[in-house]
Amino acid sequence: MPKKPQLLxxxxxxxxxxxxxxxxxLRFSNGVEVQYERLIGSRDGxxxxxxxxxxxxxxxxxxxxxxxxxxxxMLPKGRIERDEPPLDAANRExxxxxxxxxxxxTHLTTLTQAPSYQTHTTHIILAEQLYPQKEQGDEPEPLExxxxxxxxxxxxxxxxxxxxxxxxxxxxxxxxRMLAAQGVL
Amino acid sequence: MPKKPQLLxxxxxxxxxxxxxxxxxLRFSNGVEVQYERLIGSRDGxxxxxxxxxxxxxxxxxxxxxxxxxxxxMLPKGRIERDEPPLDAANRExxxxxxxxxxxxTHLTTLTQAPSYQTHTTHIILAEQLYPQKEQGDEPEPLExxxxxxxxxxxxxxxxxxxxxxxxxxxxxxxxRMLAAQGVL
Numbered sequence: 361m362p363k364k365p366q367l368l369x370x371x372x373x374x375x376x377x378x379x380x381x382x383x384x385x386l387r388f389s390n391g392v393e394v395q396y397e398r399l400i401g402s403r404d405g406x407x408x409x410x411x412x413x414x415x416x417x418x419x420x421x422x423x424x425x426x427x428x429x430x431x432x433x434m435l436p437k438g439r440i441e442r443d444e445p446p447l448d449a450a451n452r453e454x455x456x457x458x459x460x461x462x463x464x465x466t467h468l469t470t471l472t473q474a475p476s477y478q479t480h481t482t483h484i485i486l487a488e489q490l491y492p493q494k495e496q497g498d499e500p501e502p503l504e505x506x507x508x509x510x511x512x513x514x515x516x517x518x519x520x521x522x523x524x525x526x527x528x529x530x531x532x533x534x535x536x537r538m539l540a541a542q543g544v545l
Numbered sequence: 546m547p548k549k550p551q552l553l554x555x556x557x558x559x560x561x562x563x564x565x566x567x568x569x570x571l572r573f574s575n576g577v578e579v580q581y582e583r584l585i586g587s588r589d590g591x592x593x594x595x596x597x598x599x600x601x602x603x604x605x606x607x608x609x610x611x612x613x614x615x616x617x618x619m620l621p622k623g624r625i626e627r628d629e630p631p632l633d634a635a636n637r638e639x640x641x642x643x644x645x646x647x648x649x650x651t652h653l654t655t656l657t658q659a660p661s662y663q664t665h666t667t668h669i670i671l672a673e674q675l676y677p678q679k680e681q682g683d684e685p686e687p688l689e690x691x692x693x694x695x696x697x698x699x700x701x702x703x704x705x706x707x708x709x710x711x712x713x714x715x716x717x718x719x720x721x722r723m724l725a726a727q728g729v730l
Contacts, residue, residue: 362616362689365609374559374566378582378662381561384611392685396611397563399584424550425660426569426581431547432660469702471710473658474665475610475617477563482710500577504547517654525656525667525710532717544729 363389373397401480405470407450408437408526410534411460411487413507415541418534419458419490420522422504433506433521435530437482438497450485456497458505462487468533471526484530486537510535548574558582586665590655592635593622593711595719596645596672598692600726603719604643604675605707607689618691618706620715622667623682635670641682643690647672653718656711669715671722695720 365386374381380400387393411419418435425432438453440446447465455461466486473480508516513535516522522531539545553570560566565585572578596604603620610617623638625631632650640646651671658665693701698720701707707716724730 362607362609362686364615365685367614374561374564376559376566376568376582379559379564379566379584381559381564383561386611386685388609388685390686394685397561398612399564422547423661424547424573425657426571427583427663427665428657428660429552430549430660432657434660470708471713472610472613472617472708473710475613475615475619475709476608478612480612480659500550500571500573500579501547501575523655523657524660525658525714528656528714529710529717532714532721536717 365389368393397477399478399480401478402439404440404442404444404446405481405483406437406439407446407453407483407485408435408530409450409454409485409487410435410468410530411454411458411462411490412534413490416510416538417507418510418531419460420506420508421457422506422521423499424501431521432524433516433519434524435527436503437526446483447485450483450487452495453497454487455493455495457499457503459492459494460490461493463489463491468530471529473526482526484526484533486534510538550574553578582662584663584665586663587624589625589627589629589631590666590668591622591624592631592638592668592670593620593715594635594639594670594672595620595653595715596639596643596647596675597719598675601695601723602692603695603716604645605691605693606642607691607706608684609686616706617709618701618704619709620712621688622711631668632670635668635672637680638682639672640678640680642684642688644677644679645675646678648674648676653715656714658711667711669711669718671719695723
């Protein structure tokens with residue numbers, strides 16, 4: 361593994377209600393000095409859930425995504441509150457977004473988003489043994505819940521609505537587990 | 546499909562060398578008004594390449610990721626220059642990062658990163674029929690090129706070094722094509 365660059369200086373150069381930007385002065389092990397900027401995410405990161413309605417069906421949400429100014433199909437997700445255990449955050453966000461809790465929650469992996477310039481991390485949580493329970497979230501309108509069968513992913517990708525990288529990675533992981541359970545992989 | 550919210554006002558609230566933050570005032574179709582912030586990405590987005598060394602082997606790079614302050618294994622990627630066609634950007638970035646061009650470049654899909662609060666999009670490009678050609682990029686140090694077999698993804702995920710959501714999504718897509726070509730899926 362290469363030797364990490366030395367951090368010469370870190371300076372906050374912008375701070376808004378949501379975003380914080382840090383400027384980094386780095387010296388690489390070969391002596392080259394560079395200046396980067398990175399976005400500081402929330403300390404505890406986010407959770408993204410794969411809610412399994414049954415062994416072959418996940419629950420997606422159709423939600424307005426202000427960044428791209430359009431409705432998108434995604435797996436439910438949300439920010440972890442300060443000091444909240446990730447699995448608790450997962451269950452809370454599911455109750456708020458899709459109206460289900462899960463008796464069984466499994467941390468599959470933790471993904472980064474754009475590690476070159478963001479600190480942000482997202483825990484991917486498999487949610488099984490669902491039970492109906494609705495809690496009030498901070499969504500401006502109710503989210504549409506869309507069940508999707510894991511043996512029908514090509515149609516999901518072809519829909520043009522399911523493009524979020526973390527959701528795509530996570531749904532492949534869920535399909536992988538299904539195929540393994542079926543003895544295909 | 547739900548009716549999109551109305552954009553009441555958009556205001557730039559921060560601008561650094563790299564990042565631009567916009568505040569959005571939105572009115573949803575049910576009358577609820579909210580204020581969001583979003584990060585404005587580069588106009589033409591980014592490219593992420595899946596360089597196929599042969600039908601079963603992709604080339605990864607080990608690169609210092611300043612956002613998470615560690616070396617990471619990722620698929621090669623880069624920003625599209627102004628008015629550069631995405632496939633040209635893909636070939637240029639591969640020559641700079643891994644020292645190969647590709648005779649065959651295929652746009653597989655376009656992923657978003659965090660569409661709720663970023664405009665950023667990344668084109669996923671399958672690169673086949675590679676040929677050695679090295680061009681000088683803006684990397685502060687040469688990137689280590691790491692070949693990886695698509696039939697050995699569990700070991701890659703277990704390495705703890707391969708976590709970037711777009712790279713994970715893209716490598717599953719490449720494996721999917723391999724399995725389809727082998728008649729497994």
